[in-house]
Amino acid sequence: MATMTRARRAPDTPAEDGRDGLFLRNHWYVAAWRDEVGRKPLARVVLGDYLVLFRTEDGRAVALENRCPHRNLPLSEGRLIGDTLECGYHGMVFDCRGACTHLPGAPQPPAWARVKAYPVIERRGWVMVWMGDPARADESAAPDYNVRLDDPAWFSLKGYINVRCGYRLILDNLLDLSHLAYVHGSTTGNRALAEQATITAEVEESRVRVTRWMSDIPPAKAFVDYAGYGGTIDRWQVSEYTTPSYIYVNSGTAPAGRGVSPAERRDSQGLWGFVVYHALTPETARSTHQFWAVALEQRMVPEAGRPDFEKQMLNIPLEDVAIYEAQQRAIDLDPEAPDGDVRPRGMIAADKGLFAMRKILQRLHAAENRKPA
Amino acid sequence: MATMTRARRAPDTPAEDGRDGLFLRNHWYVAAWRDEVGRKPLARVVLGDYLVLFRTEDGRAVALENRCPHRNLPLSEGRLIGDTLECGYHGMVFDCRGACTHLPGAPQPPAWARVKAYPVIERRGWVMVWMGDPARADESAAPDYNVRLDDPAWFSLKGYINVRCGYRLILDNLLDLSHLAYVHGSTTGNRALAEQATITAEVEESRVRVTRWMSDIPPAKAFVDYAGYGGTIDRWQVSEYTTPSYIYVNSGTAPAGRGVSPAERRDSQGLWGFVVYHALTPETARSTHQFWAVALEQRMVPEAGRPDFEKQMLNIPLEDVAIYEAQQRAIDLDPEAPDGDVRPRGMIAADKGLFAMRKILQRLHAAENRKPA
Amino acid sequence: MATMTRARRAPDTPAEDGRDGLFLRNHWYVAAWRDEVGRKPLARVVLGDYLVLFRTEDGRAVALENRCPHRNLPLSEGRLIGDTLECGYHGMVFDCRGACTHLPGAPQPPAWARVKAYPVIERRGWVMVWMGDPARADESAAPDYNVRLDDPAWFSLKGYINVRCGYRLILDNLLDLSHLAYVHGSTTGNRALAEQATITAEVEESRVRVTRWMSDIPPAKAFVDYAGYGGTIDRWQVSEYTTPSYIYVNSGTAPAGRGVSPAERRDSQGLWGFVVYHALTPETARSTHQFWAVALEQRMVPEAGRPDFEKQMLNIPLEDVAIYEAQQRAIDLDPEAPDGDVRPRGMIAADKGLFAMRKILQRLHAAENRKPA
DSSP states (O other): OOOOOSOOOOOOOOOOOOTSSSSSSEEEEEEEEEGGGGOOOOEEEEEEEEEEEETTOOOOOEEEEEEEEEOOOOOSOOOOOEEEETTTOOOEOOOOSSSSETTTTSSSOOOTTOOOOOOOOEEETTEEESSSSSGGGGGGGSSSOTTTOOOEEEEEEEEEHHHHHHOOHHHHHHGGGGGHHHHHHHTOOHHHHSSSEEEEEEEESSSEEEEEEEEOOOOOOHHHHOOOOOOEEEEEEEEEEEETEEEEEEEEETTTTTTTOOGGGTTOOBBOOEEEEEEEEEEEEEEEEEEEEEEGGGSSSSSGHHHHHHHHHHHHHHHHHHHHHHHHHHHHTOTTTTTOOOOOOOOOOOGHHHHHHHHHHHHHHHHHHOOOO | OOOOOOOOOOTTTOOOOOOOSSSSSEEEEEEEEEGGSSOOOOEEEEEEEEEEEEOTTTOOEEEEEOOOOTOOGGGGGGGEEETEETTTOOEEEEOOOEEEEEETTTOOOTTOOOOOOOEEEEETEEEEEEOOOGGGGOOSSSOOOOOOTTTTTEEEEEEEEESSOHHHHHHHHEEEEEEHHHHSSTTTHHHHHHEEEEEEEEOOSEEEEEEEEEEEEEOHHHHHHOOOSSSOOEEEEEEEEEEEEEEEEEEEEEEEOOOOOGGGGOOOBEEEEEEEEEEEEEETTTEEEEEEEEEEEEEGOGGHHHHHHHHHHHHHHHHHHHHHHHHHHHHHTTTOOSSSSSOOOOGGGGHHHHHHHHHHHHHHHHTTOOOOO | OOOOOSSSSSSTOOOTTTTSSOOOOSSEEEEGGGGGGGSOEEOOOTTTEEEEEEEOOOOOEEEHHHOOOTTTTOGGGGGGETHHHEEEETTEOOTTTTEEEEESSSSSTTTTOOOOOOOOOEETTEEEEOSOOGOOGGGGGSSSOTTTTTOEEEEEEEEEEEEOOOHHHHHHHHGGGHHHHHSEEEETTHEEEEEHEEEEEESSEEEEEEEEEEEEOOHHHHHHHHHHHOSEEEEEEEEEEETTEEEEEEEEETTTTOOOOGGGTTTTOOOOOEEEEEEEEETTTTTEEEEEEEEGGGGGGGGGGHHHHHHHHHHHHHHHHHHHHHHHHHHHOOOOSTTOOOOSOOOOOOOOOHHHHHHHHHHHHHHHOOOOO
């Protein structure tokens, strides 16, 4: 149906915090996987900003505003000359700090000819950009994710999806893993997972950790197939949100009764399990770049079973995308939904972490947008 | 041309009655044909509301708000369990009255967990929903249409079209059947039909009946082909509008001079003719669900001629859709057009019924939206 | 990427001059090439107005408002009857002045039944419409372009492109031909063209002429291929803007040192060159009808080389379209860009003509929109 338009939104909706999609700027965001950034300029919209990414000759990733200050052509339409980027329209050349180093036909470029340069770091496969005040860019604030990406004892699957929904809907998804029972029932979920969990939510300044512990439940299909479980199991799922928009998931199992201690649940996979890393980078208020990686110890899936396993794993994010995008359609048809975000009519136990995550976002957003006195 | 955008609409257009497309809510609307609603949930937008329709195990049609109150997933993404609908995201289960009967992992669902249930009735093939205050739902207010649908002496053709125009444009079309001369000239219309009609419009509280009487005119092609007319004929067309958005058409003919009395014209087809039923259910301000059925006595078209006849009949609504959608494009390019509706610059005799229909809509819309004193 | 939406545009942007795309109305605009207009009505949006174009039986081009005053169907959906256009809905007939000459079933049409008629002239292949007050239509104000179109000593290539950008971006392109070095480097441009030009801009009341003179530079590829240059050349490019939205380009070359005098540069092609005519007719604020023609003396390209040459020439406008449309995307992502137009952060020598052109547009737009005292 091509008609999912907002039919009755009042025209005088006041400007609210968050009408921009509740974007936080003074943070690191993943802009690309390392292999997406090379000597061919890459255009990408992050928090509504138009960026161009490329690598210098010695391999350093660079992110500039993707809009020539002269006639506004995206610089990604141009070409690299050494470590500089030449505009594809009238040939202005910009260096990695965004300064114009050459204006064709002129002895020197004018001072106004510069584009914004975004601080960039690379961490274990992710090219991350700082979207706020460059003076405040702090490498230590970037999460250390994908820690198993280059570990030979592990193998990884990874992906990028451009999702047509606001980023908070994806964070919600990952902070309530009971959805595996309904969205991923043919692989990693079963009903017991949703019905028999003990859920705890730990909230810190800029972090929310939701732990689901399921005792003595039947194993979901993937756990039978790959771990060879016959009887019931203990299962644990930890979803850890880190500002602004990262999720770490640890998923482990053990034969019923053997389990792992609460202290170990964040990092142990027990007899069979995996870890997942997600970076959810807002593109616009209603679209998100989802960067994900799942990592398993080599022993979890024998080489012979890998092709089948990979096929299953690669399908799981697509099952989620169908959910997020359907949610966004229902939200966009809701004249009372604020700001393109979900409008829950109440809260259940499983939502504690989701609400805490939104509170953190709102607090930080208000702080960033506070008018100086 | 991909550029049919409203280029000059002033930004400060005041909110008007009808900016929602002049939707009336305290009425029955057709939401689906009976065979569209079954054990697979059906999503449909009606008056901007997002609905999910399904049938209970004993075949009763149900309509609920298609938005889980928890995380807003369309419930149509879920699955039926007996007479309940399970959300496809976190497994909340809703009964046919919209109440949550199960929250996974909880002893009982919270009181806020409910979705709106829309009163539903079924009438001769149409699943009808009440879009206003459920307490005011009154079955007797639903029109009794499609009266020949299951009559063995008759045969019917029916269809559903999602049309990209406001519903009033379709009502207009059906209240001025002179358009057959121009839009359906290869089948049911000819020039004489437009040139030589006597038109009368009868206006009641919630009904408008336009009668076109054409005396001693040449028969249009379909009437030659199927009725075998050689000489001129008398022809009558009655279009009867019933609030909020229904049209009944009776079309009859007789050899010139034999005719039918004015009193009989509403229901007699004479020697050859047919009846048509239309339900025009607003989807959004600029899109409409058109449910239509044409019915003829078995004798009108012999079995051998049916395939050809059906092909012709099925093409007629598509000829109209091309018109409505072209109108909507012209309207959307008109900065002076109010509310996505047509902006006629004057009125001709044939428009009397159309204007009366709009007046009824405006009166009822104003009554529904009157602020309590 | 399907997400080039303006994410952060403030909702209270005040209405500005030019929010309509800075359209001037009291001017002639090219609406079509002569062979696009015939006995099949052609729908076209010009300055946001919906037009229908057709030819009378004796070949005269006519332009009417493409919206029936009765029920707003585009008249282009109807059919021609002699020199009149019959609406495809209810058969109202309009003559070439927009007056209704027949209302089916009525002795005479009502006085209100008329559509706007746009003055039309034809000039050397272009069907031009006057978009302002018809009383002020002045044929002498139309530019005399395409002067070689029917000259047997010359050959021409021509085209029409519906471009998804505002018309000013295309004027910019043509007033700074240094872009040949970057956008058309495989045919008509090379780096020397951008680096070694002397640029002069002459500004008149309603005309801007930018002349680029390049002395002793290597020839671009097309000039080697078709003129057989071995050594360096002198090259000249003249871009002449005429209100509201026309560009004439003259491009000439000669062996280095031979040149042409400044006085001759506007019209001489020297040893090898061509002239180009562009009409950039605004469709909406963000889309433009581009009508172009390039003309060369027969001697410039021998018959045997024509197919190859034509292929190259036909590709050049498409190279430009990729630029314009990428610019528009970058502009639409810029919350500070006014009115869908470019937001340069400064001005270089080559922009003098572009700024002068915008000043003329703004002056004329203000004059057209001045409120009477």
